[in-house]
Amino acid sequence: MPCVSPDGKPTSTGMTTLKSLKADALTAEEVANKTGHPLFRVRSGLRELKNAGFVEETAGKYSLTQSGEEIIR
């Protein structure tokens, strides 16, 4: 499912993905294991969340940006 709504806010799937990154930076595979979502959806969702500015990627690991941290508070 899409992770970001047309209004720019994370969907429920997006929120689950963001919350999985609360403690640690994770790879897409690790997010899939943690959330139980299929890997293809996680990859697609992380791309949307990155484009929306909620996560950033460094060397294949995804972590929350300040916007990402604020939205899951």
Added chain:
Amino acid sequence: MTEENSQGTFPVLGQKAPDFEAPTTQGTLRLSDYKGTWLILFSHPADFTPVCTTEFIAFSQIYADLRKRNVELLGLSVDSVTSHIAWIRNVEEKMGVKIPFPIIADLNKDVSKKFGMIHPGQSKTETVRCVFIIDPESTIRTILYYPLTTGRNMAEILRIVDALQTTDKYKVATPANWKPGEPVVVPPPGTTEQAEERLKEGYECKDWYLCTKKLPPS
């Protein structure tokens, strides 16, 4: 190698599947999102049509079996996302079947043309019933084309997945009408010496070029 004509490209077995980015009922997806999993990419002529509806119900019914085999499903037609959503909601409401996999909305035919899914002898605008079985390295391993009037056989699609995965795991081939649990074909020998040795290796051989063996229970 790819065959190309005015309808686009016609991929062939063994080549890397062409990558794409496309809108689907589950967000924008790329072929590369499926790296590491098997993928069945299949096209149907149009939403809200009878044979396609029976196929989508049938694909949904084997989805759990496919996922146990690390296989995902991805549908495609040249309808819009809105049409796809309306159709799958209708299927759920009227037939009680939830469509769990994404469907590409290929309105501009970008993906259809890359995969040779439009066959003018069948329809100049709709995709025929294609099935592409793509392995975790994005290599096309099986291509099936069905005409507009013939719905696909899910048991055969599952059988092909089992055969391909068995071939990869055990480096064997599978005979006609093979099903999991049945003997598999040992690759034919490449030299006369191997042909001689073949007959002493405990396989069940009709002759030196046709030997089968049983696989360990999985």
